[in-house]
Amino acid sequence: MNINLTLIGQSLTFIVFVLFCMKYVWPALIGIMVQREQRIADGLEAADRADKDLELAKKEAKKKLHKAKEQAATIIDQANKRGSQIVEEAKEQARAEADRIKTAAQAEVAREVSQAREELRGKVAALALAGAEKVLESSIDASSHNAMLDKLAAEL
Amino acid sequence: MASSEGTVSATDYIQHHLQNMTYGKLPAGYHRHQADGTMSVLEQDTWTLAHSSAEAKDMGFMALHLDSLGWGLFLALLLGFTFRRVAKTASSDTPRGLQSFVELIFDFINSTVSDIFHHKNRFVAPMALTIFTWVFMMNLMDLFPVDWLPFVAQKISGDSHLFFKVVPTTDPNVTLGMSITVFLLMIGFSIKEKGAWGFIKELTCHPFFAPPKLWYLNIILVPINFLLETVALIAKPISLGLRLFGNMYAGEMIFILIALLFSVGLVLGLVGGLLQWAWAVFHILVITLQAFIFMVLTTVYMAMAHDIHDEEH
Numbered sequence: 001m002n003i004n005l006t007l008i009g010q011s012l013t014f015i016v017f018v019l020f021c022m023k024y025v026w027p028a029l030i031g032i033m034v035q036r037e038q039r040i041a042d043g044l045e046a047a048d049r050a051d052k053d054l055e056l057a058k059k060e061a062k063k064k065l066h067k068a069k070e071q072a073a074t075i076i077d078q079a080n081k082r083g084s085q086i087v088e089e090a091k092e093q094a095r096a097e098a099d100r101i102k103t104a105a106q107a108e109v110a111r112e113v114s115q116a117r118e119e120l121r122g123k124v125a126a127l128a129l130a131g132a133e134k135v136l137e138s139s140i141d142a143s144s145h146n147a148m149l150d151k152l153a154a155e156l
Numbered sequence: 157m158a159s160s161e162g163t164v165s166a167t168d169y170i171q172h173h174l175q176n177m178t179y180g181k182l183p184a185g186y187h188r189h190q191a192d193g194t195m196s197v198l199e200q201d202t203w204t205l206a207h208s209s210a211e212a213k214d215m216g217f218m219a220l221h222l223d224s225l226g227w228g229l230f231l232a233l234l235l236g237f238t239f240r241r242v243a244k245t246a247s248s249d250t251p252r253g254l255q256s257f258v259e260l261i262f263d264f265i266n267s268t269v270s271d272i273f274h275h276k277n278r279f280v281a282p283m284a285l286t287i288f289t290w291v292f293m294m295n296l297m298d299l300f301p302v303d304w305l306p307f308v309a310q311k312i313s314g315d316s317h318l319f320f321k322v323v324p325t326t327d328p329n330v331t332l333g334m335s336i337t338v339f340l341l342m343i344g345f346s347i348k349e350k351g352a353w354g355f356i357k358e359l360t361c362h363p364f365f366a367p368p369k370l371w372y373l374n375i376i377l378v379p380i381n382f383l384l385e386t387v388a389l390i391a392k393p394i395s396l397g398l399r400l401f402g403n404m405y406a407g408e409m410i411f412i413l414i415a416l417l418f419s420v421g422l423v424l425g426l427v428g429g430l431l432q433w434a435w436a437v438f439h440i441l442v443i444t445l446q447a448f449i450f451m452v453l454t455t456v457y458m459a460m461a462h463d464i465h466d467e468e469h
Contacts, residue, residue: 005219006329010333014290026285028246036251
């Protein structure tokens with residue numbers, strides 16, 4: 001219970017302890033606590049932002065999907081049109097080709113007919129000449145009757 | 157009752173428990189009573205351990221309470237080491253274990269201090285932390301049964317009469333040492349913030365001050381003010397230190413009285429055990445509260461030292 005040097009010893013210990021805490025303990029730990037507070041605040045803010053972003057992205061995705069569907073519908077429509085068009089064209093082409101082939105065939109036929117006729121005509125003349133030769137049993141001067149025979153042939 | 161030799165009277169037991177281990181200077185020519193009853197006279201000034209309360213008293217101011225200082229220092233080192241380790245390994249990730257416990261204390265101190273103290277000072281919050289944790293730890297020593305640590309100390313030292321008080325805050329030197337340090341800091345900050353003249357004005361021109369027209373009244377008022385303010389100023393460290401000391405001393409005393417019951421008999425011993433438990437539980441509140449009060453008052457005094465009275469004088 002006596003007051004003595006202990007008083008001063010305690011004061012010195014106290015001061016040293018306070019200075020130690022002030023220099024090495026308090027700022028370090030408080031700094032870390034403040035830093036954590038900042039991090040938590042940042043994290044919450046980021047979470048909020050992410051929520052908003054998510055909502056926006058959802059909206060965006062919906063819009064895009066809608067657009068894509070529309071586009072797909074248009075493309076299918078176009079394809080259908082194009083398909084029927086191609087079919088039409090093919091039909092048209094086929095018809096034209098058929099016409100062309102028919103015309104060519106007709107022309108061929110006509111040509112062959114006229115050729116046959118030419119041939120026939122020539123042969124008729126010779127035949128008629130041979131017949132007449134046989135009938136007359138005398139040689140006929142071909143050159144003198146040629147005119148008459150040609151006339152005959154032309155009449156065929 | 158481990159420390160008493162069985163035949164020791166209750167008074168001796170109590171007195172023995174209230175005596176610090178004192179290391180001090182005995183003057184030349186001092187008559188020492190030896191343990192075997194003989195007397196010896198010191199030929200020169202001697203630094204030694206006091207063998208009795210009377211010797212401790214005769215040592216006067218030139219003496220140290222080794223137990224108070226030792227435990228105080230030990231607890232300070234323990235706290236300092238723990239805090240330093242936590243501060244070094246702490247990260248701003250999720251705190252765990254010791255770190256979150258220490259941060260809890262820091263947060264508590266920080267919010268308490270920032271509620272009371274609104275000025276910019278890097279010193280005050282660490283001081284509040286030091287005071288709260290250190291005083292709490294020193295008070296906590298009170299919860300060890302009164303004979304345990306002295307018994308161990310006596311066995312280790314081999315001196316069955318060794319004085320050993322384990323609660324530093326039951327030593328007025330310790331509490332007053334801290335409160336006087338706080339007081340000196342308070343005056344220091346006061347002068348730093350307001351200047352020496354401001355500090356003197358605060359002591360002399362307050363609470364009574366005559367208007368300029370009646371300036372001659374101040375000749376009477378200034379000494380009155382000075383007296384009042386000085387008493388108020390001095391009362392701060394004294395009350396701060398003695399409050400803690402008184403509370404802890406009384407608590408310690410009751411623990412000692414309860415411990416006396418253990419030697420009386422089985423029934424009273426059991427009652428004593430129950431009482432000791434009950435008082436210890438209650439004391440948990442007291443030691444925390446006293447540590448908190450010491451911290452808050454210190455912070456308040458620091459705030460007062462920084463507050464500038466905006467009165468026109």
